[in-house]
Amino acid sequence: MILNLFPTFIAMILAVNLFVNSGFLDFVLNILKPIFNYIRVPVEILPLAIIRPISGSASLAYLNNIYSVHGTDSFIGLLGSVMQGSTDTTLYVISLYFGSIGIKKIRYSLVAGLCADIIGIIASIIVVNLLFS
Amino acid sequence: MVNIIWMLLIGIGICYGIFTNNLDTVNTTIIDSTKVSLDMLFKIFPVVALWMGLMKIAEKSKLLEKMSTKLSPFLTKLFPEIPKGHESLSLIASNIIANIFGLGSAATPFGLKAMSSLQKLNKNKNSASRSMITFLVINTSGLTIIPTTIISLRLMHGSSNPTRIVLACLISTISSTIGGIIVDRILARRYKD
Known part of the structure; x- marks a missing residue:
């Protein structure tokens, strides 16, 4: 199992680190910062919230990055942990499950799945604020 | 879809690095990534292996099976379209139980x-049924x-x-699941065909 995973893992960590270290992410986040400060949510969590429904391992790689930069028990570290733990990869599950039985019309499943993710993300922000701050 | 995202991440990273004269960082990142991923895998693997072993025991001792049967009254409410005693209900139960215990694989x-098995009940084979969604x-x-x-x-x-987040995860997982089911119900009513 570990040997099967390893190449993918390298590729993912590489992609995430390249994206973060090149400075592009900081550039985008700096623009959005005032809005997030206003609702008292650290802006660095935004990429995690976006990647989470798309790819579980990618978001794990980004979470790894958050831990290295901010520490596991900083506010953002805790928020990231809860966010990662509270939802699943909607897009992956939809393409795997519906692909396996040849469903072409997925109807409202993507909307419903993403709504569940958004609810999970909002819930984790509220819960972490209540429990840890 | 996912592949495109990877390519975008790498592409944007490299381009922005070149653009801002930061090619050094890009190079070190590429080389360091292997080391970082190896570290991560090695350190994460023992804990995951232990947990999977524990869960295998729960599976072999039929604990998971027992819990699945406990779940079926709830499932008949959630999936009103599936006839009682249909095989898909027990499969769904096993899937949910395995997920609850973190046994994704x-x-x-x-x-x-x-x-x-839900597809067998589905009238229009090209289109997702309500139970599937x-x-x-x-x-x-x-x-x-x-x-x-x-x-x-x-x-x-x-x-x-490290386990400090368990309660918080539990609360937000439950809210996202309940919220998801509510949204599903609302949309199901709206999309009735």
Whole structure:
């Protein structure tokens, strides 16, 4: 199992680190910062919230990055942990499950799945604020 | 879809690095990535292996099976379209139980079988049925009670209290699952065909 995973893992960590270290992410986040400060949510969590429904391992790689930069028990570290733990990869599950039985019309499943993710993300922000701050 | 995202991440990273004269960072990142991923895998693997072993015992001792039967009264309410005693209900139950205990790799085969058994009940084979979407939403909202991977990753980064997040995860998982089911119900009514 570990040997099967390893190449993918390298590729993912590489992609995430390249994206973060090149400075592009900081550039985008700096623009959005005032809005997030206003609702008292650290802006660095935004990429995690976006990647989470798309790819579980990618978001794990980004979470790894958050831990290295901010520490596991900083506010953002805790928020990231809860966010990662509270939802699943909607897009992956939809393409795997519906692909396996040849469903072409997925109807409202993507909307419903993403709504569940958004609810999970909002819930984790509220819960972490209540429990840890 | 996912592949495109990877390519975008790498592409934007390299281009922006060149653009801002930061090619050094890009180079070191490429070389360092292997080391970082190896570290992560090695440190995460023992904890995950231990958990999977524990769960295998729960599976062999029929504990999971017992819990699945307990779940079926709830499932008949959630999936009113599936006739009572249909095989898909027990497959869905096994999938949910495996997911709850963080056994993603064990849950997927059950989930796939459940889907193909739901397909037998489906009238229009090209289009997703209501039960399929409900099942999918429950799956994607995340059901894991104990997020082992995250705990292992926190442990690896030297957290003083890696399990501190369990309660918070539980609360937000439950809210996202309940919220997902409510949204599913609302949309199901709207999309009636």
